[in-house]
Structures are given as structure tokens and as C-alpha cells.
Amino acid sequence: MTLYPALITEALATVRYPGSGKNIVELGMLEDDIRINGDSVSFTLLFEKATDPFKASLLKTAEAAIHLKAPGAKVTINTAVRREPAEAPAKAPVLPGVKNIVAISSGKGGVGKSTVAANLAVALAAEGYSVGLLDADIFGPSVPKMFGLENEQIYMHEVDGRNLIIPAMAYGVKVLSIGFLLDPDSAAVWRGAMASNALKQLIEQADWGELDYFLIDMPPGTSDIHLTLVQTLGLTGSVVVTTPQQVAIADARKGIAMFRDPKINVPVLGIVDNMAWFTPEKHPDEKYFLFGKEGAVDAFAASLKVPVLAHIPLVAAVGDHSDSGSPIVLEPTASAQAFVHLAHELTEAVARRNNDLPPTQKVNVH
Ligand code: ADP
Numbered sequence: 001m002t003l004y005p006a007l008i009t010e011a012l013a014t015v016r017y018p019g020s021g022k023n024i025v026e027l028g029m030l031e032d033d034i035r036i037n038g039d040s041v042s043f044t045l046l047f048e049k050a051t052d053p054f055k056a057s058l059l060k061t062a063e064a065a066i067h068l069k070a071p072g073a074k075v076t077i078n079t080a081v082r083r084e085p086a087e088a089p090a091k092a093p094v095l096p097g098v099k100n101i102v103a104i105s106s107g108k109g110g111v112g113k114s115t116v117a118a119n120l121a122v123a124l125a126a127e128g129y130s131v132g133l134l135d136a137d138i139f140g141p142s143v144p145k146m147f148g149l150e151n152e153q154i155y156m157h158e159v160d161g162r163n164l165i166i167p168a169m170a171y172g173v174k175v176l177s178i179g180f181l182l183d184p185d186s187a188a189v190w191r192g193a194m195a196s197n198a199l200k201q202l203i204e205q206a207d208w209g210e211l212d213y214f215l216i217d218m219p220p221g222t223s224d225i226h227l228t229l230v231q232t233l234g235l236t237g238s239v240v241v242t243t244p245q246q247v248a249i250a251d252a253r254k255g256i257a258m259f260r261d262p263k264i265n266v267p268v269l270g271i272v273d274n275m276a277w278f279t280p281e282k283h284p285d286e287k288y289f290l291f292g293k294e295g296a297v298d299a300f301a302a303s304l305k306v307p308v309l310a311h312i313p314l315v316a317a318v319g320d321h322s323d324s325g326s327p328i329v330l331e332p333t334a335s336a337q338a339f340v341h342l343a344h345e346l347t348e349a350v351a352r353r354n355n356d357l358p359p360t361q362k363v364n365v366h
Contacts, residue, residue, distance in 0.1 A: 001070050003041055004154050005034045005205055006181040006198045011065040018054050036163050042076035050081050094233055097210040100350050103238040107251025109220040112274035113241040115322055117217040118146040119329040123343035125172035129212040132174040134202055137219045138195040141179030148325025154180050164207040176202050196228040203232055222258045230264055234360040237269035237353050244276060244292030249300050256304060266360055269349040270309035273297035278314045284334055310342035
């Protein structure tokens, strides 16, 4: 049995507060202090009043819920009375050692967002930057497969008295995936409900350490995960991946509108034109524009005054390498060059952004 914070949160989210129709996690009763030590776990539940009539029965139910998921776990539940927000201590900044945080997003699934995120991360690491990659795509976490980390176990260690998740390391990149925490067989709606908590844990309770670039592979479209992310971190910017197909471009436009919404206000660093053309393996100099017209993404980007950071060809080997867990960017091929070029363009776009704009603020939504 391996205990980890998301397992505890998941178990507690099955415990309803009588009469409210809501679970104790949704009600904000779980304090941010889950401590795990071997097979022991402790945490605090907040009650409105010291004399809460359901306190004793809720504590029993909570312990039973954890035992269902982790039989034999030693559970210590502390209780506290909710304090007024004004009294809450100021929180330390999230990820103080991380210089630049970039969300890799797309309007639509299947355009190659994860492929771009993985190869970009490896390309940056190969240039000597320290790089982290967080796979937040709850609908299809594919980063573990691309890095050959499918059977990865989560381990934790103590840093300054806090138990933190240790990112896996592959091709010089620190990697964590929401797929490591969510049960792949559970229903999508349940995963959606759990995902925001899991995402926050992977950011706030993981030992990312010092990073030059922290890339986050987002779910496609616009979702609760996007909102959680911008509430948890001030993003340096976003990169939007699209193919030249009109449907993909139309959805990319919506994604860019979300980041540019005044309430979100995350700079869009650039667009990646993936599967820009097809190049047959045996004829590397030939280009066939299968999806949409040549220049469709350039015209789209120009209309929004966003740079195109790279055009990446559709080449069978790109997909084959992802499937076999070794990113293509490490191979001496033309498509690898496209990802290396993307890495250079991104570092320049980030530098320009940091020169021109103040740090992005976290979004405060009540
Ligand atoms: P998304 O994250 O947008 O859902 P993926 O990165 O999972 O998309 O890519 C979808 C599929 O397309 C995968 O099978 C991937 O290997 C393949 N793919 C992505 N980009 C390319 C490319 N440039 N050339 C060939 N195959 C690609």
C-alpha cells in the first residue's frame, strides 16, 4: 500500500456532510496539511463550531473511507474550528524556485499538444536548461507513455519538514502526470471532480525545486483545470498548438480568447503549427499540404498579432517515437530540428515577454 495525498482527498470526497448534499472536501473542511509517513496519515478537518453535532460520526466515516482505499492505514484526524480568513497566515509563494511557467494548450484534442510539450521539454533540457513537465491532461494523460514512464510509482520525501512528491526524471526532464494519481478506469465525471485537487497537489506538494522552464500540458479546450491552474499559479504565458485545419484553428481562437480574457490575462507567447504539411519518410524534401492551405496558421496568427513559433511537419516517425517512449527530438532528423527551433523561439518569446510585461497575477475568483 502506498499512501499519497490525492488518495486521501479522493477517499474524503466520498464523505458527505449530512443535509448539505456536498462532500467534506467540496465544503473546504479538509485543511491543507495532509502528512504521510509510511502507512500513517494525519490531517485536520475544519468545523464551523466546536460543538458540531456530526463531528463524531464524520470522523468515523472519514476513517472508514480511507480504510476502503488503503486498508490498514493508521489514520489520525485532528479537528479545528474554522478561523476567519483575516486571521489566516500569509502563504509562502508557490514554486519559489521556478523562473518561467508555460501552459501548452490547444483548442481541440488530437492536434499534437502533448507531442509538442514532450519534445519541447526534452529540447530545452538538451540545451542545458532545468525543465519540469507536468501532464495535466485529465482526458488523456499521454506524457507517461511518451517518456516510457507508464509504470511509474509515486514516491515522496521530506523537504524542510514537508512531505513532497518526487518528480520522475526522464531525458533530463522532471516529469509528473495527473495520470499517476487518477484511476484510469474511473468515470470521466468523477475524474473531473478529483482533478482540480490532484492538479494542485502536483504543483504545490511536489519537489520541483529550481527550474528555468516549467511546462504544463493542459487538457484541450477550456475547462475547470484551466481555472484551477490560473488560480494556483501566475503563468508566464501560454503556447497554443493547432493544425492548419479550419476546425482546429476555430477552436484555437477560442482558447486564445480565454487566455486574453481580462479576468484571466495570461500572455499568449505564440502558436505552434503542428502537422503543417506531410513529408514522406523517403522523400524528406517534399511537402504535401494535407490539412488546410499553406499559410493558414500564419494568417490566423497574424490576425491575432501572435507569432508562429514553429511549423512542425507531419512525419510518421514523430508519432512512432512518442509511442515507443523516446521523443524524436533526440534523433538527427528534420522533424527533430523543428522542435529544436521551437525551443529557441520559445526562450526568445519568454525573454521578450519578461522584458515587456510585469509578472502575471494569480486569478482571484470567489
Ligand atoms: P493532443 O495532446 O493534442 O491530444 P497528441 O500529442 O497526443 O495530441 O497527438 C495525437 C496523435 O498524433 C498521436 O498519435 C501523436 O503521436 C501524433 N502526432 C502528433 N504530432 C505529430 C507529428 N508532427 N507527426 C506525426 N504524428 C504526430
